[in-house]
Amino acid sequence: MRAVFSQFIKSKTFTLIVLLVVVVVFFQVTSPGSSFLSPANIKNILDSMVIYILFAIGSGMLIISGYIDLSPGFIGVFAGIMVGSLLGNGIPWYISAVLTIAAGALFGLFNAFLVDVLRIQAFIATLATGSFIAKGIAMIITDGKVLNITDPTIVWIGTGKLPGGIPVAIVISLVLIIVFGIILAKTKFGRTIYLCGGNVTAAKFAGLNPRKLTYILFAINGALGALAGVIYSGRMLIANFTSTSNYTFPAITAAILGGISFGGGSGGMLGCFLGLLIINSFNNGLTLLGVTPYWQSVFSGVLLLLALTFDYISIRNRMRIKPAKVHYDPRMWYKRNRNREDGEIG
Amino acid sequence: MGQVLEFVNIYKAFPGVQALQDVSFRADGGKVTALMGENGAGKSTLLKILSGDLRPDRGHVSFNGEVKHFMSPHQSLNSGISVIYQERQLINSMNVMENIFLEDMPGNKLGIINRSELKRRTQEIIDAFGLPIRPTDIVGNLSVAHQQMVEIMKAYRRDSAVIAFDEPTAPLTDKEITILFKLIRQLREQGRIILYVSHRIAEIFQITDEIVVLKDGRLVRTFNTPETTERELVRAMVGRDIGDTYANLKRNDKIGEALLEVKNLVTDYVHDVSFTLRRGEILGFAGLIGAGRTEVARAIFGVDPVHSGEIKLEGETVRFKSPRDAIARGIMLCPEDRKEQGLILQRSIRDNVTMPVLSQLRKGIFLDRKSETALAKEAVRKYSIRTPSVEMQVMQLSGGNQQKTILGRWTSEKIETKILILDEPTKGIDVGTKAEVYQMVCDFAKQGIGVIFISSELTEVLNVSDNIIVMHNGHITGRVSRAEATEENVLEMAMRI
Numbered sequence: 001m002r003a004v005f006s007q008f009i010k011s012k013t014f015t016l017i018v019l020l021v022v023v024v025v026f027f028q029v030t031s032p033g034s035s036f037l038s039p040a041n042i043k044n045i046l047d048s049m050v051i052y053i054l055f056a057i058g059s060g061m062l063i064i065s066g067y068i069d070l071s072p073g074f075i076g077v078f079a080g081i082m083v084g085s086l087l088g089n090g091i092p093w094y095i096s097a098v099l100t101i102a103a104g105a106l107f108g109l110f111n112a113f114l115v116d117v118l119r120i121q122a123f124i125a126t127l128a129t130g131s132f133i134a135k136g137i138a139m140i141i142t143d144g145k146v147l148n149i150t151d152p153t154i155v156w157i158g159t160g161k162l163p164g165g166i167p168v169a170i171v172i173s174l175v176l177i178i179v180f181g182i183i184l185a186k187t188k189f190g191r192t193i194y195l196c197g198g199n200v201t202a203a204k205f206a207g208l209n210p211r212k213l214t215y216i217l218f219a220i221n222g223a224l225g226a227l228a229g230v231i232y233s234g235r236m237l238i239a240n241f242t243s244t245s246n247y248t249f250p251a252i253t254a255a256i257l258g259g260i261s262f263g264g265g266s267g268g269m270l271g272c273f274l275g276l277l278i279i280n281s282f283n284n285g286l287t288l289l290g291v292t293p294y295w296q297s298v299f300s301g302v303l304l305l306l307a308l309t310f311d312y313i314s315i316r317n318r319m320r321i322k323p324a325k326v327h328y329d330p331r332m333w334y335k336r337n338r339n340r341e342d343g344e345i346g
Numbered sequence: 347m348g349q350v351l352e353f354v355n356i357y358k359a360f361p362g363v364q365a366l367q368d369v370s371f372r373a374d375g376g377k378v379t380a381l382m383g384e385n386g387a388g389k390s391t392l393l394k395i396l397s398g399d400l401r402p403d404r405g406h407v408s409f410n411g412e413v414k415h416f417m418s419p420h421q422s423l424n425s426g427i428s429v430i431y432q433e434r435q436l437i438n439s440m441n442v443m444e445n446i447f448l449e450d451m452p453g454n455k456l457g458i459i460n461r462s463e464l465k466r467r468t469q470e471i472i473d474a475f476g477l478p479i480r481p482t483d484i485v486g487n488l489s490v491a492h493q494q495m496v497e498i499m500k501a502y503r504r505d506s507a508v509i510a511f512d513e514p515t516a517p518l519t520d521k522e523i524t525i526l527f528k529l530i531r532q533l534r535e536q537g538r539i540i541l542y543v544s545h546r547i548a549e550i551f552q553i554t555d556e557i558v559v560l561k562d563g564r565l566v567r568t569f570n571t572p573e574t575t576e577r578e579l580v581r582a583m584v585g586r587d588i589g590d591t592y593a594n595l596k597r598n599d600k601i602g603e604a605l606l607e608v609k610n611l612v613t614d615y616v617h618d619v620s621f622t623l624r625r626g627e628i629l630g631f632a633g634l635i636g637a638g639r640t641e642v643a644r645a646i647f648g649v650d651p652v653h654s655g656e657i658k659l660e661g662e663t664v665r666f667k668s669p670r671d672a673i674a675r676g677i678m679l680c681p682e683d684r685k686e687q688g689l690i691l692q693r694s695i696r697d698n699v700t701m702p703v704l705s706q707l708r709k710g711i712f713l714d715r716k717s718e719t720a721l722a723k724e725a726v727r728k729y730s731i732r733t734p735s736v737e738m739q740v741m742q743l744s745g746g747n748q749q750k751t752i753l754g755r756w757t758s759e760k761i762e763t764k765i766l767i768l769d770e771p772t773k774g775i776d777v778g779t780k781a782e783v784y785q786m787v788c789d790f791a792k793q794g795i796g797v798i799f800i801s802s803e804l805t806e807v808l809n810v811s812d813n814i815i816v817m818h819n820g821h822i823t824g825r826v827s828r829a830e831a832t833e834e835n836v837l838e839m840a841m842r843i
Contacts, residue, residue: 186712188704195701198690205649205687206755207673207702265692 012259016274019307023278027285036285045277045284046170051076051244052276053173054228055251056258057180058221060272063255064184065210065217066197066264067122071111071130072225075104076244079229081138083154084147084239093153097230104226105219107134112218116211131245139241146240149233158234169231176224181269193217198265254279257307279303348375349410351508351539356405358391358563365391366402367563373556375507375537378530380550380571382543383560383583384746384776389543392560393510396541397429398422409508427508428501432516432774434493438486443468445485446499471499475525490517491635498526502533509533510541515549516774519634527553545776547576559583584778591781592809598791601627601812604661605796606677606765608646611655615641616820619655623765623796628787630811631800633840638820639800640682643767647679648672659764673702676764678756680749680771682800688752691741695733696722698740698751703760725754729786746779753786766790767798772806784810804833818842 008014027036035041055072062069079100086096107129114125149155160168184190196203196210203210228247233239258275260267282303286296351373358366366388373379381389394400396407398416407414409425416422422429436445443464444451452467453459468481479492488496494517501509511530515523530553533540542554550557550571557569559582567582602625611619616638623629631639644650646657648666657664659675666672669679681687689698699722700707707717722736729750733743740748749771756763768787772780787810790797801807807814808831816824816839824839 188708188713191697191701191704191713194693195690195697198693199686201687202690203701205647205669205679205681207670209668209670265690 031288050169050173051228051247052251054224056272058224060255064197065193069126071126073245073248074130074134075225076229078134078138079226080233080239087151093151101226105223108218108222112215154234352408357403369565377555378540380542380554380557387560388563426506428506429510432513443481491522508539512543607658609656612653613645613650626791628797628811630807630814632807633817637817679767680752682769694737696736699725699755706760745774765796769800
């Protein structure tokens with residue numbers, strides 16, 4: 001039991017929880033009327049996370065598998081427009097939504113094709129698919145005009161509340177991140193993501209199928225991007241050409257803060273969620289203090305850098321290696337370990 | 347008076363292990379000092395301390411009487427110490443001369459590089475080595491052996507007083523080894539201090555003057571090379587007498603019917619390769635590096651495409667499109683490069699053992715952690731993998747234990763192995779563990795598994811295999827049984843003399 005506890009103390013999750021507590025306590029003390037932890041404000045924070053959560057799920061899994069996807073934000077833009085025009089043509093909401101999400105998955109498969117068959121770098125391939133093709137098609141569909149979303153069910157999904165006052169969109173995103181968290185941690189599919197991300201050649205030589213995995217993960221990310229677009233348009237009552245497009249990078253950043261590494265093969269959904277919670281709580285707290293969005297942006301950057309530095313120090317203490325004076329480069333830590341070669345440990 | 351490098355009471359601990367404990371010895375100029383020991387004995391840690399990559403917890407290095415506390419590789423280099431690691435530290439996309447003069451390019455005050463000067467000085471070094479490479483060759487395009495030589499040229503160029511080699515000959519062919527040894531002798535004549543780490547005992551007797559033996563982080567003994575014997579040295583390293591490894595092997599004497607028949611196999615790399623592997627047989631593949639042995643394995647395993655020819659498994663013609671298909675039919679491969687192709691280094695022993703059989707380790711849709719752990723523990727027990735737990739990251743294991751982890755993966759009770767392809771299974775493994783691996787190979791044969799045993803170490807491939815196939819340049823150039831094989835006739839076939 002004690003061993004389990006000391007393991008937990010050293011874990012990334014613990015670091016994140018400490019950071020979260022610090023942020024929460026700070027704003028609870030400083031916010032006017034201690035309003036930070038009021039039920040209404042907690043709901044605000046969760047509400048602000050909905051779209052980020054959906055993006056972080058898919059992007060997080062892709063990064064663990066060794067890829068990156070910059071397209072979901074733009075697939076969301078496309079999805080808002082697509083669902084809007086389908087609804088505008090009198091197609092029932094459920095058919096419209098399902099078709100839109102399927103289209104999102106198709107964009108994902110296209111990304112996977114670019115990466116797998118044409119061997120284009122994921123960074124560039126997904127940027128091209130998203131910011132040019134998906135967004136472009138959206139503009140073609142409406143000839144550049146924005147659409148109003150009036151369908152009551154889609155609006156309910158975006159803004160409605162369940163009995164007890166819990167917003168529908170929050171429930172959807174929380175359920176999804178929990179489900180994917182369990183899949184990632186407990187199933188063969190989840191394990192395969194870690195193994196392929198850790199070393200794709202070794203995974204292939206052990207009989208796993210990394211190519212199939214790539215297609216599935218990009219498709220999931222595309223579908224989640226489209227779902228986010230549908231929810232977003234339901235909340236805003238409008239489908240335009242920026243909508244979710246600025247949400248991708250913050251979601252990826254939170255995933256990295258939460259312990260998913262660009263090297264692939266590590267991290268998880270709990271960390272991802274905590275990362276998002278920290279960043280969104282922080283921004284929310286700054287708003288309560290009356291800090292302008294411009295300064296919020298700067299402070300968020302500082303928080304992120306502090307968090308990564310803290311993380312580096314805790315890793316260093318864990319390894320009990322006192323490194324020479326080097327600038328912080330996460331890859332370096334990774335390389336050091338890799339280079340431990342025929343290891344003097346064990 | 348010559349130069350002296352001293353290690354004084356060095357201690358170094360890593361989480362869970364005392365890597366070095368009170369290690370003191372001196373290395374004199376004009377001598378080659380060997381560092382020997384099993385994997386995990388502390389040799390690499392010692393070299394990393396010398397190079398400034400790691401700092402000792404206690405103790406220090408002193409060079410010509412001056413106490414040194416290197417805080418970085420840079421400081422160590424500036425003091426005239428070059429450490430050449432096993433892992434090449436070259437920039438593959440740059441050419442030979444840029445790599446050799448990486449941190450010290452000849453140029454003018456504005457920092458503009460003098461290319462003709464660079465080329466001329468590089469050519470001088472290449473000539474001193476006598477190698478068929480050009481200063482402008484891109485390093486990534488060179489053979490692995492030549493890349494290793496470029497790494498050595500880098501140290502040579504720095505004109506360091508201390509040069510430490512960590513397993514320098516592992517990727518080299520005999521030709522480069524001859525060149526390297528000539529060079530080391532030359533450096534010794536010049537009075538430099540040379541440290542030499544290698545698992546190859548024959549080399550140690552060929553090139554070194556003194557031997558320092560480490561075991562479990564402690565210095566066990568030092569020898570004067572001419573005054574010791576191979577047997578005495580091995581006993582010091584292993585801590586016991588391992589006797590005649592090969593004579594003591596418990597071999598399989600029941601070789602069965604044909605399991606795998608390969609006829610006229612042609613791929614991008616091999617030509618007209620035919621052989622038969624029988625049940626319970628250990629079929630050795632001998633040859634020089636690049637002879638096409640690994641490529642035969644890759645073709646059978648479904649990695650490289652087969653252009654023509656036939657592969658029959660238990661009488662049925664097969665052609666695998668991926669390793670997945672091959673594994674489904676009972677063919678397993680332990681690849682040559684276990685870190686790049688065999689293991690997921692940052693994952694645990696458990697994850698690495700269970701990866702091909704995850705489907706069988708489920709309760710409903712979820713993975714069953716208990717049966718996973720049980721399977722991994724079984725592998726740890728069966729192969730006596732030295733580790734505190736199955737949760738240990740594979741990258742923290744020694745080479746031998748890493749190899750055993752892969753063997754554990756392919757021989758678990760959840761998998762039906764018919765053919766096991768072992769590509770250089772003892773590469774970078776110490777003597778004690780090698781003997782264990784040989785016995786494991788014989789045990790596999792006893793269970794009726796057909797084993798393909800690829801190795802560049804002639805002695806082991808000749809003594810462990812029942813039959814030996816010799817390859818040269820993508821072709822089979824000879825076939826002999828263990829009884830007929832001698833190092834001389836196999837080498838002749840391998841080199842096509």
